Every structure is written in structure tokens, then in C-alpha cells.
Amino acid sequence: MKNSLQVEELVLLCDRKGRKYLVKLTSGKQFHTHAGSVAHDSLIGASEGIQVRTNRNASLTVWRPTLNDYVLKMPRGAQVIYPKDSAAILMLADVFTGARVLESGVGSGALSLSLLRAGAYVLGYEIRADFAAQSLENVAGFLDQEAQQRYEVQVRDCYLGIAVDCLDRVILDLPEPWQVVPHAAKALNAGGILTAYTPSILQATQFREACDCKLWAQACTVEILHRNWHIEDEAVRPEHRMVGHTGFVTTVRRLG
Numbered sequence: 001m002k003n004s005l006q007v008e009e010l011v012l013l014c015d016r017k018g019r020k021y022l023v024k025l026t027s028g029k030q031f032h033t034h035a036g037s038v039a040h041d042s043l044i045g046a047s048e049g050i051q052v053r054t055n056r057n058a059s060l061t062v063w064r065p066t067l068n069d070y071v072l073k074m075p076r077g078a079q080v081i082y083p084k085d086s087a088a089i090l091m092l093a094d095v096f097t098g099a100r101v102l103e104s105g106v107g108s109g110a111l112s113l114s115l116l117r118a119g120a121y122v123l124g125y126e127i128r129a130d131f132a133a134q135s136l137e138n139v140a141g142f143l144d145q146e147a148q149q150r151y152e153v154q155v156r157d158c159y160l161g162i163a164v165d166c167l168d169r170v171i172l173d174l175p176e177p178w179q180v181v182p183h184a185a186k187a188l189n190a191g192g193i194l195t196a197y198t199p200s201i202l203q204a205t206q207f208r209e210a211c212d213c214k215l216w217a218q219a220c221t222v223e224i225l226h227r228n229w230h231i232e233d234e235a236v237r238p239e240h241r242m243v244g245h246t247g248f249v250t251t252v253r254r255l256g
């Protein structure tokens, strides 16, 4: 059995209505919601998955947060890549354990978290120092020392060049990914994959046009549609609300 919940550990408290709260367990503290309060001390040492009651008799379930929970709750400066898209990027960009990945921009570090948890070495180029610091903090808030040691973020403009080579993967989430194509051509190994995440299809098209067919092949652009279903007794139907649009994922491979 995995060990019990520890002091300073992050937990997710879920109420009956599906609301979720991310809380760091601190001795002597109380967690308050409109439905009452719970002492952190009543959770420290407990097993995850238990249900506790607030002082106003509302039920809360306590879990260790999943990466999906964490990414949606962590502090963010820039817009994050949503879990449905991060999951697809891991497969489309074929991110493997030990892969050498350059990621730019890094923003809040949401995609970095997925890349690191998949076992990659991630070098981030982020133009804003405040976002670079935020991404390091967010990664340290969820992943262990071993993963943090595979992560480095430099405050740099990726449009000006990539200062390393022999990369397996380059993954871009910035406004003009086509500006990075010539740099990625030099920095990637033959067979390496360049990925661009773009909110607009016009950006995806411009990125594809920048990939000269003498250097790049296997171009592919994908949009991920994700629809939750409501299942309760006889009411079985798609949810009324869905995330209508996030972005497009385009991949190309470096020819030898």
C-alpha cells in the first residue's frame, strides 16, 4: 500500500457537486469552504481515497491530485496547453524516456510537466523571466527531484536560434513557430520530430509552408476533439458544455 498522506503534501479535496480544491497539508491549519471546514491534521496520516466530513456535515473525498488535476489548478501566467492536447502531443511527437527535448515557450510549465513525467530531458527557452520562474516552481510543486534534475529553463528568444544540437524533439508553443524552423533544422537529429501547437489554423499553414520539403517530411496536422458524457440513470447523453477549441498540433520529421 502506498504510504499515508504526509505533512506538506498536496491533496485534492472533492465535494459532492464535483468541485475540486488543491490544498497543501499543513499541521494546525483548517481548510474552509462554504460547506464548512476540515482540520488538515485530520487528513495527515490518513489514506487517500477516504471521505471526511466538514464541521457542517458536508462530505469531502481526499485524493493525491493527478497531473490533469494539478495542471488545471496550478498558478499560471500564460495560457496552458490543456491535458487533452498534452496527452496527444506525447504520442504525436513520440516523446520517450531519455529523449532530448527543446521546448519553447515554456509559459506556466503545463506541457513541461507531461514531457518530464514521460521521462524526457527538457531544455526550455522562455522569453519572459517571470514565466520561466513560474514554470520551475510549478514543476517543483508536482514532480520529484529526479524529474526536476532533467529540467532546465533559459530566458531566451527562440526566434534568434537554438544553442544546442543533437536534439530528438523540438516542441513549440509560441506565436510564430515558422521563425524557429531553420534553427530546428540544425538542432534536430535526422529522424527527429518538430512539433508546433498553434491556436489558429493560419499559423499551422504558415508553419507547414516554412518546412522545406528537402529537409522535412511526414507533415501532419491534428485537432483533438474531446467530449464528456453525462451518465446518470436514464439520462445518458453528451454533456451540454464542451471545450470547443484549443489549438492544432502539427508535426514534421527531419530528413537525413
Ligand code: SAH
Pocket: 078, 079, 080, 081, 104, 105, 106, 107, 108, 109, 110, 111, 112, 125, 126, 127, 128, 131, 156, 157, 158, 159, 173, 174, 175
Ligand atoms: N506550453 C505552455 C504555454 C506557453 S504560452 C504551457 O503548457 O504552459 C507561450 C509562451 O511563449 C509565453 O510564455 C511567451 O512568453 C513565450 N514566448 C513567446 N515568444 C517567444 C520567443 N520568441 N521565445 C521564447 N518564448 C517565447
